[in-house]
Amino acid sequence: MYKQMKWLCLLMVVMVISFSSVSPLKKDEASNAAGGSQLSSKIAKVLSHPDLKGASIGISVRNASNGKIIYKHNGDTRLRPASSMKLVTGAAALQLLGENYRFKTEIYTDGKQKGSTLKGNIYIRGKGDPTLGEKDLDNIALALKKKGIKKIKGNLVADDTWYDQIRLSLDMPWSDEQEYYGAQISGLTFSPNADYDAGTVIIQVKSGNKVGKAASVTMTPKTDYVKISNKTKVGKVNSKNTVKIHRKHGSNGITVTGNVPLNSGTTKTWISVWEPTRYTLALFKRSLEKQGIKITGNYTAGKISAKPTKLATDHSPKLGTILVPYMKLSNNTISEVLVKEMGRVKGKVGSWDKGLSVVEGQFVDLGIGNDAILMRDGSGLSHVSMISANALTNLLYKAQTKPWYKTYKNALPVAGDSDRSVGGTLRNRMKGTAAQGKIIAKTGTISTVSSLTGYVKGKKGNKYVFSIIINNAKKENQLKKIEDEMAVILASN
Structure with missing residues (x-):
């Protein structure tokens, strides 16, 4: 009897160990079985694609109505999200700055006007506006002309001290430094067109x-x-x-x-460009000259004197409007400007360190656990930044309860819509499929990384929030098609 009890106890121990040793993938499978086996089997088939061999993949699908996870694969694993990180930055900016927030560019003088001559320096003070363009500078120059100014006996000074002097984010690869998406960040910068790729x-x-x-x-x-x-x-x-x-x-x-x-x-x-502050100053000088305003002094960077007189102010479009090119065209410069602006407005320091700290303070309210994210920049260009797929879907679920949700969702690319201002980075994807017009999502791409995160309304009326993050992919040419296959599955469900 004793031996029988001994063997029975040993058998029970073995069974406990066996059941408690389920791998992370099997735990996901168990969860997915409760949420829909058909969805699980279809996505599992896509995950068997040979180009995903050796890659790290995180997937999360939630019911958009109640936030319940109905499918996950490594959903809690932190991965590099690429530009899906802009969803976090954009949400934090709407939360902290508001949809109606506008950037400013201000013109000051430390001199006095006598007749048509202004005796003293003219200062152009940037406050981070990533949309400042030729028309804006021309309008500022016209405003000075309307004040009767024809000659400035002094210097033209660019004040970019609204932000710190660190121009590139911490993990910027040297090879990206000349690219438009790796432009330097300054409190005073210039955009050549309405895409707002400042600098x-x-x-x-x-x-x-x-x-x-x-x-x-x-x-x-x-x-x-x-x-x-x-x-x-x-x-x-x-x-x-x-x-x-x-x-x-x-x-x-x-x-x-x-x-x-x-x-x-x-x-x-x-x-x-190298040094966007002086670039903007050179263009402002040209705008003044177009209005017939002559400057006798030098053109330099500096700081506004202690008691200046304001002459003019230019305002950017509202943040809600800026969010459209930001999200739809995946604009890195706007993203990093938003980080510094949140740091300056809410933390009194326009730096990445302060801005990211301010954003971190919003994680809980946005549905992101602190252990689910490591944020080193606002754009996701960093190969050090990480977030889990489950955290991203919870963010999108929570966003639906926010007063800025409509603006947020409207800024996301729409699959298969050839209008660039609507389809954005998804305009050439999923055309002619069940996902066309149904997938509203943020794309993400950096070397070895691809992601797609957003909202979808299924064929049966089901509404989901989803996130697909693929890391460490050696073969990158098929990653978007793989994401699209999964998106079509959701849109067809």
Whole structure:
């Protein structure tokens, strides 16, 4: 009897150990079984794609009505989200700054006007506006002209002290520093068009019609602050386009090289500038000159004197409006500006450290557990930033209860909508599928990483929030198609 009891106890111990040793994936499977086996089996089939071999994948699907998880795969694992991190930054900005928040650019003087002459310095003080463009600078110059100013006997000074002087986020790769998405962040910056890629110029290369001659290379905006060296040549029709555009580190010398096929049309490339504060100052000088205002002094960066007189103020569009190009076109510069702006407005310091600390203070209210996220920048460009798929879906679920939800959701790309201002980064994806027009989501892409996070209304009327994060993928060319397959499954459910 004793031996029988001994063996029975031993058997029970073994059974307990066996049942308590379920792997994380099996736990997910058990949870998914309760939420819908069909969804689980269909997604599992997609996860067997050979290009996902060796990759780390986090997936979370929630019922949008009650927040209940109905499918997860490594849902609590922190992964690099790429630009899906903008969902966190955007939500925090709407929460802290508000939909109606506007950035400012202010003009001051420390002098006095006598007749048409202003004796003293003119200061242009930037307060982070990532939308400041040529029309805005022209309007400011026109406002000074309307005050009767024709001559400024003093210096033109750019004040960018609203933010600190650290221009690039902590984990910015050196190879991204000249790219439009890696532009330097300044309190005073300039956007060449309504995409609001602040701190950049647009380089246009046009082939022309003479083989062997240099192609046409122009720049928007026109400015002597950036110098272009054109080393291109027009090649035969159907020859390979080998154009490369490079800005030398620490300078604004841009070299354009390579073959441009005959009659191949015009291509546009956005390139970041070195030191956007002085870039903006040079363009403001041009706007003043267009209005016939002459400046006798120097053009420099500095800080407003102790008791200045305000002459003019320019306001950006409302934050709710800015959020559209920010989310739909995945604008990194706006993201990092928002981080610094939240730091400045809510923490009195316009820095990444303070801004990220302020954003962190909103995590709980936004449904993000502190152990589910590591945030090193606002855009997700960092390869150190991490968040779990479950945290992202809970954020989107909680967002539905916020007064700014409609603005937030409206800013997300819409699958298959060819209108760039609507479809954004999803405009060419999922066309002709059940997901077209049904997937409203933020995309994310950095090297070895792809993500898709958003809302979907299924064919049967089911509403979901979902997040797909793929990390460490050696073969990247199929990742978007894999995400789309999963999105179509949700839209068809």
